[in-house]
Amino acid sequence: LSVSCYGAESEDIKCCNTCEDVREAYRRRGWAFKNPDTIEQCRREGFSQKMQEQKNEGCQVYGFLEVNKVAGNFHFAPGKSFQQSHVHVHDLQSFGLDNINMTHYIQHLSFGEDYPGIVNPLDHTNVTAPQASMMFQYFVKVVPTVYMKVDGEVLRTNQFSVTRHEKVASGLLGDQGGWTHRFAHLPLGTRHPEEN
Template sequence: MTESGMRRRAPVNAGAWGADADKPKAPIASAKVLERMDVFTKFHDEDKIQTSRGASMALFSWVLVLVLLCSEAYEAFLEHLVVDTSLGDKLNITLDMTFHALTCADVHVDAMDVAGDNQMQVEHNMLKQRLSSQGERIGFPFLEDPTDFDSKKADALVGAAPWDYCGSCFQARTHTGACCNSCQDLEQAYLTQGLPMGKIKNTAPQCLPGFQAPAPSGPMQKGEGCNLKGFMSVNKVAGNFHIAFGDSVVKDGRHIHQFIPSEAPFFNVSHTIQHVSFGDEYPGRVNPLDGKVKYVSSTVGTGLFQYFIKVIPTHYKGRAGEAIRTNRISVTERFKPLHKEGEARLTGDSHAHNDQTSVLPGVFFIYDLSPFNVEVSTVSVPFSHFLVKLCAIAGGVFSISRLLDNVFYYSGVFLGKGTGFLAGTPR
């Protein structure tokens, strides 16, 4: 440059760049090379063709991406199978079921297992609720045998009893279904049958302070129903619990039911299972027996309902570190009618006679334990995995949608329809 600001022409032999030429054009060349690596090509606005139907496809693609992303943002359950090493534990069974045609005086739960442990009438932790033939409640829930029941729970039953209340006589109950509506009635019933009162006087609702005895009411009527709700604790071995016809006794080490055979056809075991579970609840557990409804038809008659339950020990671990040792179950069921004629109608055999089989009418829950323990843990998708899925979903959806848009557009052009089959009118 001269003092006047004019550029001096470089000598001919000054080299390719000249003496005072701007030095480096290499960065410009490097930028050109870098631009060629751009895979995100741009178009001028006048080179774009935008259509309303293309916009609809883009909107649909966005919605689809959001839906797929929401489906990926979830908590999963990771399950691991190990050998069950727990020994000597108890199995807590929660039961809530309704018998539509059996009075509460006829509903008793017995439990027995392969270890030879027989538990007769294990209703001391179960509340019974009388129901009318229309399913309406009669009175309020009562305890059949409150000897081992928590007195704090029994306090919830204290109060003014309704006019149609029929207090339980517990172990002093009679076949006529007489009511013990006061503590004096209960004492008289035990005295008449020569039974010791024991702790019942301290736990029976009729004997608790504040209980108001209602006016005398009649015995339970035929046609009433009964809701049974509570829990029982049994040995953690294979066994069964059942509600069946007759009086249960243990004779010569065997669990038997004593009854009059001619009365068996009238033992209607129509029932609804509101809830049956083994152990505590945990998130995601399914109880297959919940909501099960079974009715005895007049054509087939009463019989034996059997639920074969496989109990699978389960150890649940939540995200917050909480641990729950419980069980899950799988169930199969079977019904066997009391009379051969009813069984014939189920099987289609027309040669059977109406002879009574050796079936005991009732509902049996027969359970067996799995030797394996399932460890269930809650896991969520890591954020890095979520980002990878986000890229994969967004890229895949928009690539496919753009491919389809191009196919429809150029197919329309090829067929002479101007802006394409799905392109619509250019904006």
């Protein structure tokens, strides 16, 4: 029994048994997956209902990232990520662009170990998105820092400064709702001696 991929069949995807199979076939073709209610597999699996049930959910993210001392970024966005035209994108169609609320709270962000008196400028940052489908970009400049304790112990860590920009995301490739931290390591450093 061959199940339709709704025109998105290819050499390696000849049939689509599940909603996820259809979504993958569409993704590989570079097609937008706009209306899952027109796809039999998605109707059968209750795809739209599942998305509707999750629309007011949020998430809590915590952990550690190890980054090289080169410019880079990390970001948070809803949806499933994939590569399209050599660009990292997220499939947000199932949420509807008018339903994406990127309000966020950053409890703590640092680039290395903290030392007494360090100020991490994004700690306890609470941002309410003024409207749906907002895109927040944090531009972070990381400064290598050496903290010298009175007992001679040396802590090699980092400080940073940050600038935030926000706009309504157009939904076009590379311009989607979410929040991104773009960071660059500066080629200078600071030394901080511990005070008695």
